[in-house]
Amino acid sequence: MTTLPEFKQAPHKLLVIPGPIEVSDEVLYANARPSNSHVAPDFVQVFGDCIRRFVISTAGQPFLISGSGTLGWDQVAANLIQPGENALVLHTGYFGDSFQDCLETYGAKVDQIKADIGGVVSQEAIESALKSKKYRLLTFTHVDTSTAVLSDAKAIAETVRRVSPDTLVILDGVCSVASEELRMDAWGIDVVLTASQKGLGVPPGLSILVASPKAIKARVFESRTAPVGSYYASWKKWLPIMKAYESGKAAYFATPPVNLVYAYHASLTRITKEAPSLEERFKLHRAASKEVKDTAAELGLKQLPLDPAYAATGMTALYFPNGVAATDVLPKLSANGIIAAGGLHAAIKEKYFRIGHMGITVVDGQRGDIQVITKALKDVFAKL
Numbered sequence: 613m614t615t616l617p618e619f620k621q622a623p624h625k626l627l628v629i630p631g632p633i634e635v636s637d638e639v640l641y642a643n644a645r646p647s648n649s650h651v652a653p654d655f656v657q658v659f660g661d662c663i664r665r666f667v668i669s670t671a672g673q674p675f676l677i678s679g680s681g682t683l684g685w686d687q688v689a690a691n692l693i694q695p696g697e698n699a700l701v702l703h704t705g706y707f708g709d710s711f712q713d714c715l716e717t718y719g720a721k722v723d724q725i726k727a728d729i730g731g732v733v734s735q736e737a738i739e740s741a742l743k744s745k746k747y748r749l750l751t752f753t754h755v756d757t758s759t760a761v762l763s764d765a766k767a768i769a770e771t772v773r774r775v776s777p778d779t780l781v782i783l784d785g786v787c788s789v790a791s792e793e794l795r796m797d798a799w800g801i802d803v804v805l806t807a808s809q810k811g812l813g814v815p816p817g818l819s820i821l822v823a824s825p826k827a828i829k830a831r832v833f834e835s836r837t838a839p840v841g842s843y844y845a846s847w848k849k850w851l852p853i854m855k856a857y858e859s860g861k862a863a864y865f866a867t868p869p870v871n872l873v874y875a876y877h878a879s880l881t882r883i884t885k886e887a888p889s890l891e892e893r894f895k896l897h898r899a900a901s902k903e904v905k906d907t908a909a910e911l912g913l914k915q916l917p918l919d920p921a922y923a924a925t926g927m928t929a930l931y932f933p934n935g936v937a938a939t940d941v942l943p944k945l946s947a948n949g950i951i952a953a954g955g956l957h958a959a960i961k962e963k964y965f966r967i968g969h970m971g972i973t974v975v976d977g978q979r980g981d982i983q984v985i986t987k988a989l990k991d992v993f994a995k996l
């Protein structure tokens with residue numbers, strides 16, 4: 613791993629929006645290494661490691677492609693569904709609409725089941741939709757970043773497997789991977805898509821997706837009759853590239869983001885090889901989340917998720933008290949050293965704000981980030 617103990621990033625306000633998040637000196641320094649060839653032996657080793665080491669699944673095929681989280685939607689829409697086929701989107705906030713929009717861009721026919729704001733879609737509603745027609749795939753947002761609602765991935769996958777086993781289960785994990793518990797293989801999830809800038813603790817720019825062997829076999833090699841409607845997002849193009857790097861060889865389709873891959877490697881090494889373990893990591897996220905949410909409750913702030921059972925642990929969404937607006941709060945939080953995010957869900961955008969607590973902000977207790985967040989909340993809301 614690249615280390616430069618004397619490298620320190622410039623002092624700055626704590627970035628606690630729900631992604632991008634704070635990035636460690638070590639990861640930033642890995643990004644700042646001299647330019648390197650994408651076919652150089654040391655890069656082949658590092659890129660291969662990143663593909664092999666993405667521990668979300670032991671069976672699935674990772675795709676690491678230059679792009680943001682949105683590229684994961686394009687990959688799903690381009691490769692796993694054909695024009696005219698049905699998709700079911702579970703909506704727990706803003707990102708359900710965008711995923712639907714992306715699927716429709718590629719010609720899929722999309723039905724949406726919409727939860728109440730702050731709620732989750734019931735298993736009964738999913739079951740009844742799956743019985744009503746044949747869906748090629750179902751998508752859901754594990755944590756919807758606009759609402760902080762955490763969907764029950766295990767239960768959703770179980771329902772799909774039981775009622776419509778051929779329907780592929782697609783999990784948008786942009787705001788959940790590395791913060792929320794997720795067992796892709798054990799829960800029977802076909803695709804997990806995410807990005808570098810949230811729980812994985814890397815600057816934005818990498819689309820990271822894992823597809824089950826079933827999804828790849830069924831849609832890339834067997835039952836596809838229509839051409840893939842994207843050049844850059846086509847798994848037919850990327851699969852040989854990923855396989856080559858995985859086996860220690862270079863291959864070219866489009867230039868990978870070399871420096872960012874080094875940064876990702878540094879973060880992944882810390883996450884997968886060093887303390888804390890994944891289990892410990894999830895525990896730390898739960899504890900940090902409780903601290904932030906308990907502080908908010910003491911200040912009389914109401915959470916956006918309707919039930920604590922499905923509130924995310926990597927972020928918190930809080931309604932402003934009556935008569936208080938974002939402009940009364942966010943600049944004051946900033947003056948207290950933290951950058952938080954405003955609302956995003958169109959229907960209630962002005963009424964709430966969001967705080968992210970993922971990655972080193974949670975895992976590296978010595979930084980004291982959680983205490984900075986809770987102190988800023990107390991200072992600002994006590995004086996409103």
Ligand SMILES: Cc1ncc(COP(=O)(O)O)c(C=O)c1O
Nearest residue numbers: 680681682707757784786787807
């Ligand atoms: C849940 C979720 N899905 C998808 C996206 C899109 O990712 P990106 O902005 O990296 O394209 C985001 C972005 O915040 C997100 O939070």
